[in-house]
Amino acid sequence: MLEHSHKADKVILVYVSLTGSIEEEDFNEFKELAISAGADIVGCVTSIKRAPSAQYFVGSGKAGEIQALVASHQAELVLFNQPLTPAQERNLERLFQCRVLERTGLILDIFAQRARTFEGKLQVELAQLQHLATRLVRGWTHLERQKGGIGLRGPGETQLETDRRLLRQRVKVLAERLEKVRIQRDQGRRARQKALIPTISIVGYTNAGKSTLFNRLTHAGIYTANQLFATLDPTIRRLSLPNASDIIVTDTVGFIRDLPPDLVAAFRATLEEVTHASLLLHIVDAHDPNLAAKMTQVEQVLQALKAEQIPQLLVYNKIDLLTEDNQPKLQRNAENSIDRVWISSQTGQGLGLLQQAIAERLFGEPVYRRVSLTPRQARLRSELYRMQAVLTEDTDELGNYLLSIRLTKADFARLFQEKN
Secondary structure, three states, X not given: OOOOOOOXXXXXXXXXXXXXXXXXXXXXXXXXXXXXXXXXXXXXXXXXXXXXXOOOEOOHHHHHHHHHXXXXXXXXXEEEOOXXXXXXXXXXXXXXOOEEEEHHHHXXXXXXXXXXXXXXXXXXXXXXXXXXXXXXXXXXXXXXXXXXXXXXXXXXXXXXXXXXXXXXXXXXXXXXXXXXXXXXXXXXXXXXXXXXXOEEEEEEEOOOOHHHHHHHHHOOOOOOOOOOOOOOOOEEEEEEOOOOOEEEEEEOOOEOOOOOHXXXXXXXXXXXXXXXXXXXXXXXXXXXXXXXXXXXXXXXXXXXXXXXXXXXEEEEEOHHHOOOOOOOEEEEOOOOOEEEEXXXXXXXXXXXXXHHHHXXXXXXXXXXXXXXXXXXXXXXXXXXXXXXXXXXXXXXXXOOEEEEEEEXXXXXXXXXXXXX
């Protein structure tokens, strides 16, 4: 883990490609991750290898180059974009005389900084301990032998075994607490389902603007910033749609390529909200030149969660950054169903179209009716106004309300069956 202080760590980035070429987008994302963690990047080293070497992952020549760079910049940390074995980390730390961290540890550190809720902190700690369990030996090599001395000789645990046992116990406690959270979430989800309240989940690549959109829709006021993993903790809010029933909206942690398995496992309780949603809002950055690749990454995570069959509405965000085709709009597929919406969560452009699309996807196309309500039906009239379903209103000579309304088919049937 990075050690946080007011002074940023001086960091050397080591980007190793095993594909035969340097992928610029992947390299830039790696730098963004380091910056999000608060790193002061003082040097970058790139390398192309067919296969990692056993001792240093990189070759001895490249390791020497990194060592010289660490010494000249007095770097405190070296970050690798590739997963390292515990032995490789230990060898590199001995060579560089500073800390070495891989990409998974970097992401875990960012998550540790951003977690605010009790559940979020539990999830991050569990992921950190599960990751640490595979490389515990590197911190305790000097204690592998049993303690000796007067009164301490004889059979017993090594210090390393003691530490492993304590770690397993802590992991068990965290897992039990998170299981309680999962049960509580499941109870809340069943209550919403029993009340027939649809749920939508906002998913997408990190920094696509999910939390900004969530704030625009629900006025939640959660933290947003132009950085990777600006928000971590899941948030659930109720949303009143014009001309439709209320729904539940959940915001989830942003996805990223090669999302560490430990994180997927630890955030299972949170990500289960995605698997039980009635509709997924897949938010993409319309201004991103690598949009297609990031959409593919999100689809892969959804497949891993077994949520790929849930209906999706593609939301092209950040149209305010486009120089052409930057107006909000809806797009329909061959079945005349809305499948794409173009908006800007930053400026609010197209939010009305998005709400229209959500309502139509959840409840069907709206119906337009002219209805007559008696004064005794004031509660129904009030409900229609609350749902913003009333287009015009008149009264007749008997004092009845003559309303022109726009509702979804499901809500019209529900409200007027109840009326009858």
